[in-house]
Amino acid sequence: MSLRILRQTLYWQRTRMLVVGLVALGWGALVPTFYTTFQDLFAGLVEGGFPENLLNFGSGSLFTLGGAMTIGVQHPIGIGLLAVFAVGAAAGAVAGEREAGTLEVLLARPLSRRRLYVSVGVAILVATGVTLALLLAGQVLSINLLGVADEIDQWQVPMVWVNGMLLWGAFAAFSLAASVSFDRRGPAIGLSLAYLGVNYFFEILGTFLPDLAWTQEYSLFHHWNPGEIVTGKLDPFDLALLGLAIVLPVLWALIVFPRRDLAAPG
Amino acid sequence: MVAVDTPHPGASTEPVIRTDRLTKHYGGGLHRPGHGTGTIRALNAVSLEVEPGEIFGFLGPNGAGKTTMIRTLLGYLHATSGSATVLGLDVVNDSVALRRRIGYLPGGIATYGSLTGSASLDYYADLQQREPVRRAELAERLQMPDSDLRRKVRDYSRGMRQKLGVIQALQHDPELAILDEPTEGLDPLMQLAFYEILEDLRDAGRTIFMSSHYLHEVERICNRVAIIRAGHLMALQHVDELLARRKRRVTLRWRGGTPDLSGVPGIADVIVLRDRTTATLSGDVAPFVRAVASPSLVDLLIEPARLEEVFYEFYAGEDAADGDAR
Numbered sequence: 001m002s003l004r005i006l007r008q009t010l011y012w013q014r015t016r017m018l019v020v021g022l023v024a025l026g027w028g029a030l031v032p033t034f035y036t037t038f039q040d041l042f043a044g045l046v047e048g049g050f051p052e053n054l055l056n057f058g059s060g061s062l063f064t065l066g067g068a069m070t071i072g073v074q075h076p077i078g079i080g081l082l083a084v085f086a087v088g089a090a091a092g093a094v095a096g097e098r099e100a101g102t103l104e105v106l107l108a109r110p111l112s113r114r115r116l117y118v119s120v121g122v123a124i125l126v127a128t129g130v131t132l133a134l135l136l137a138g139q140v141l142s143i144n145l146l147g148v149a150d151e152i153d154q155w156q157v158p159m160v161w162v163n164g165m166l167l168w169g170a171f172a173a174f175s176l177a178a179s180v181s182f183d184r185r186g187p188a189i190g191l192s193l194a195y196l197g198v199n200y201f202f203e204i205l206g207t208f209l210p211d212l213a214w215t216q217e218y219s220l221f222h223h224w225n226p227g228e229i230v231t232g233k234l235d236p237f238d239l240a241l242l243g244l245a246i247v248l249p250v251l252w253a254l255i256v257f258p259r260r261d262l263a264a265p266g
Numbered sequence: 267m268v269a270v271d272t273p274h275p276g277a278s279t280e281p282v283i284r285t286d287r288l289t290k291h292y293g294g295g296l297h298r299p300g301h302g303t304g305t306i307r308a309l310n311a312v313s314l315e316v317e318p319g320e321i322f323g324f325l326g327p328n329g330a331g332k333t334t335m336i337r338t339l340l341g342y343l344h345a346t347s348g349s350a351t352v353l354g355l356d357v358v359n360d361s362v363a364l365r366r367r368i369g370y371l372p373g374g375i376a377t378y379g380s381l382t383g384s385a386s387l388d389y390y391a392d393l394q395q396r397e398p399v400r401r402a403e404l405a406e407r408l409q410m411p412d413s414d415l416r417r418k419v420r421d422y423s424r425g426m427r428q429k430l431g432v433i434q435a436l437q438h439d440p441e442l443a444i445l446d447e448p449t450e451g452l453d454p455l456m457q458l459a460f461y462e463i464l465e466d467l468r469d470a471g472r473t474i475f476m477s478s479h480y481l482h483e484v485e486r487i488c489n490r491v492a493i494i495r496a497g498h499l500m501a502l503q504h505v506d507e508l509l510a511r512r513k514r515r516v517t518l519r520w521r522g523g524t525p526d527l528s529g530v531p532g533i534a535d536v537i538v539l540r541d542r543t544t545a546t547l548s549g550d551v552a553p554f555v556r557a558v559a560s561p562s563l564v565d566l567l568i569e570p571a572r573l574e575e576v577f578y579e580f581y582a583g584e585d586a587a588d589g590d591a592r
Contacts, residue, residue, distance in 0.1 A: 101374065101376030102378055104370075104372040105370075107340075107342065107365075108340065108368075108435075109365060110395060259344070261344055262337070263292070263334075264333045265374075
């Protein structure tokens with residue numbers, strides 16, 4: 001790995017990291033507030049005959065604090081915040097340099113393509129990790145300020161982060177694999193967003209159509225459930241599956257990128 | 267192989283670049299450059315050697331295969347067949363090690379617009395892992411003062427970007443500089459400054475491999491030249507030798523009638539028009555000058571042989587298939 005490239009990549013992302021990080025902190029704090037404020041209202045709605053599944057979202061639920069934490073990371077706002085780096089920055093990392101023509105000058109240095117890939121990949125993971133940490137920090141902060149900390153095991157929050165990093169690491173690995181496979185940013189970002197979208201669709205579909213709940217098993221999102229982790233129900237299978245979802249695209253990138261012909265930019 | 271004009275004293279006499287039937291065909295891979303179907307034959311069995319301490323010109327029009335050759339030497343492209351070594355290192359297996367010792371200026375260079383010129387140079391120098399010992403000198407000679415280097419690259423003109431590209435390629439004093447169309451975007455004064463830089467590098471024992479489609483600059487600064495057409499090497503010679511074999515055009519103006527020049531050594535294609543005689547001259551100039559020297563000769567113009575004519579000769583009859591190469 002090249003520390004110089006790692007440092008430079010993070011430097012270029014510094015403003016985005018600051019903005020996204022602050023928004024993630026605020027969003028994280030908002031979700032438990034939403035739970036404590038409206039849980040009675042939601043319970044009343046269900047008692048009145050409102051379909052409970054429509055008050056759930058993905059693997060989350062508005063009837064428990066853990067479920068609300070899950071909604072916080074599965075809501076489109078949470079997804080969007082984490083995808084800024086894990087999908088957007090990752091998919092554009094190499095393909096963007098290729099499109100701009102800057103990869104030519106970079107690779108004229110004594111730097112193997114694998115080393116470049118690893119350096120950029122670590123930078124993406126750092127940015128994603130910081131964003132996720134701030135989102136979870138916002139949740140924990142809010143939970144303690146609202147006085148509902150006894151509803152969860154806060155010591156499991158680091159494990160939520162680890163599991164979350166495996167999920168978003170899988171999306172980042174896929175996006176980076178796309179990035180090293182295309183000469184243009186557009187196809188790399190498009191494919192990465194499609195991968196994210198399909199996974200999200202499978203996860204959400206089961207929420208609104210209980211007959212199709214089986215599709216959730218095929219979504220990577222289904223294998224990161226903070227609500228279950230903070231209540232002591234971490235499934236090691238989730239970690240293994242997400243680990244596999246990281247390894248496969250990484251292997252693809254490490255094999256394909258060095259073998260690709262990098263013709264002169266058009 | 268022809269000996270170089272100015273080998274670096276004490277330097278290795280091993281070729282700096284050696285290609286052996288280097289071939290690159292595009293097509294059938296994950297991402298095929300260009301449009302259209304079928305195999306694109308960009309390089310066809312190109313064998314050449316570049317000697318230490320020379321400025322080697324790689325000449326051809328757009329699409330002839332110059333950039334493909336350079337990118338194959340740098341490991342950006344993988345040869346379909348054949349082999350190449352640079353500084354004695356295999357371009358495939360030792361690509362990273364050899365890039366530590368070379369400087370590369372890509373054609374139409376792009377650098378990070380959000381960085382200042384000096385931050386860009388620092389970044390590249392750090393990654394090169396060599397001190398930028400020539401940066402200050404190059405910046406001065408290319409008229410890139412600190413005030414310019416402190417500006418963001420996105421605000422640079424095309425010429426300034428090119429100058430920055432030249433500096434990044436040469437700042438670490440590489441043993442070999444590979445320059446793809448290096449004077450694109452430089453004004454005539456900067457071109458002259460650039461030629462002097464290259465000549466100084468050559469005098470210091472460095473080797474320059476440059477592609478160009480500017481015949482005058484190759485003629486001016488290169489020791490040897492390779493002419494490539496549709497991926498085929500058409501010529502590989504000293505520039506002087508190429509030119510020496512060319513006929514030069516001579517124009518003579520006379521007072522009081524034109525003499526018969528048919529017996530003058532080396533003269534052919536004589537055309538007489540009133541007081542003026544034009545002809546072509548081959549061989550040495552001295553016998554010709556002695557033969558025509560007379561009080562009735564008012565003016566004599568001997569146009570130098572130009573690489574341009576050699577080049578056009580190789581490209582005469584260019585057919586559609588030439589469009590294959592990149």
